[in-house]
Amino acid sequence: MRFKRVLNVVDVHAEGEVGKVIVGGVGQIPGKTMFDKRVYLETKLDDIRKMVLFEPRGAVWHNANIVLPSEHPDADMGFVILETTEYPAMSGSNAMCVATVLLETGILPMQEPVTELVLEAPAGLIKVRCECSDGKVTSVRLVNQPAFCYHTDKNIEVPGMGTIRVDVVYGGMTFAMVDAADLGFSINPSEARELCEIGEKVKLAAAEQLAVEHPENPQIPGITATEFMGPVRQENGQLISRNTVVVSPGRCDRSPCGTGSSARLALLHAKKQIEVGQILVHESITGSRFTCSIERLSEVGKYPAVVPVIAGQAWLTGFYQMGMDPTDPYQQGFTVSDTWMKTV
Structure with a gap:
């Protein structure tokens, strides 16, 4: 296999909204804060967003998140949100997806019946309270920024x-x-x-x-x-x-x-x-x-x-590796106005 990039992806949705979680393959992203890392991804590595979300690998109704270590002393983990036209400072459904993936895959330890986390989003610190039972996150409660x-x-x-x-x-x-x-x-x-x-x-x-x-x-x-x-x-x-x-x-x-x-x-x-x-x-x-x-x-x-x-609640739906062959003609993906309304 000669993929030039391989991403480890967990498919997940929160109350119907897809929020894929990329748990490996991105590498180190410079920046002291998640907002800094968001800016770096947007300006230097936007090909990752296009690879994951644009066709033929993605779709207009998909979102994605990149899980990254946080330098904030109070944070357990950080994440940057990727959407089809922007990098939002915060997303509640995506944060639910990230918290659920972190606990259900064992990236962070799950404590039953309740696990409390602090996640760093580009908007700032998000306190998370997860209700857990039999290895499943049954509810994710977020305290958002003001x-x-x-x-x-x-x-x-x-x-x-x-x-x-x-x-x-x-x-x-x-x-x-x-x-x-x-x-x-x-x-x-x-x-x-x-x-x-x-x-x-x-x-x-x-x-x-x-x-x-x-x-x-x-x-x-x-x-x-x-x-x-x-x-x-x-x-x-x-x-x-x-x-x-x-x-x-x-x-x-x-x-x-x-x-x-x-x-x-x-x-x-x-x-x-x-x-x-x-x-x-x-x-x-x-x-x-x-x-x-x-x-x-x-x-x-x-x-x-x-x-x-x-x-709300999120559910894992699959695990896979997404790759990019160097001869694939759609390195930046594509959009078509039949479903995207306009090309982006």
């Missing part, structure tokens, strides 16, 4: 659609957030293609018309996703709501989206619709659920913020 609102109830002009009201919120990624009912959506799987087409238009318009800059790390990208929000109802003291996040270049997150759920908590709190400790059951377009709450209040620069807690 989430906050940049803009609330702003009108933007979307070509071909007119004026649309949006909120802009950071939850590890930055979202243009839209009430689905304002545009006639109920967030049903049959609406997914139209949600994606409109979501991409809204994202681009919001990014052009509403300025954002993370107050602690200006290198964190601005608005890169749209979140469609369903109505909130109460049952037994819990809030329940459906949502879908449109992930570029244009597809629906199959999970309730951890960073999107974090953003939703920040927005609900800013609008006085949720209290600290109150439960939000956040449902995806596929019907999967995350259990969410606000641990405490915080601040990020000038912005009032909340510290989100997101819980």
Whole structure:
């Protein structure tokens, strides 16, 4: 075999969202922090992302994570997130995938009934509480970095659609957030293609018309996703709501989206619709659920913020080695607009 690169990959999903975990084959990545390593991967080794996520080896609905040692004294391990068009600072579903792989494969020791970890994401330290039984991680509870609102109830002009009201919120990624009912959506799987087409238009318009800059790390990208929000109802003291996040270049997150759920908590709190400790059951377009709450209040620069807690589960689905033959004509992979909406 003459592969020029071989990656050891664990296939895994969190509540339906694929988050492959690369556990070997990448080598040493320079950088003191995971954000530094993220920048190095993006600028020097982006061929890894394209190899794993672009066709013919990947697909538009795939994400991946590279597990890396952390230099932070409080972290057990670090990871960098790879998505089809960007390297997010944080992803809740991907963090669930990483924690589950680390424990179920024995990279880190599992303690039953509960294993507590600290993972370093590019966004910062993420405290993780894993419930474990018979060698299986049955729940992953994440304490995310603070989430906050940049803009609330702003009108933007979307070509071909007119004026649309949006909120802009950071939850590890930055979202243009839209009430689905304002545009006639109920967030049903049959609406997914139209949600994606409109979501991409809204994202681009919001990014052009509403300025954002993370107050602690200006290198964190601005608005890169749209979140469609369903109505909130109460049952037994819990809030329940459906949502879908449109992930570029244009597809629906199959999970309730951890960073999107974090953003939703920040927005609900800013609008006085949720209290600290109150439960939000956040449902995806596929019907999967995350259990969410606000641990405490915080601040990020000038912005009032909340510290989100997101819980869900991930499942391993396979183990394999991905290789690249030096004569393979698709060294950088490819995208086709039938499923990718546009080439990237």
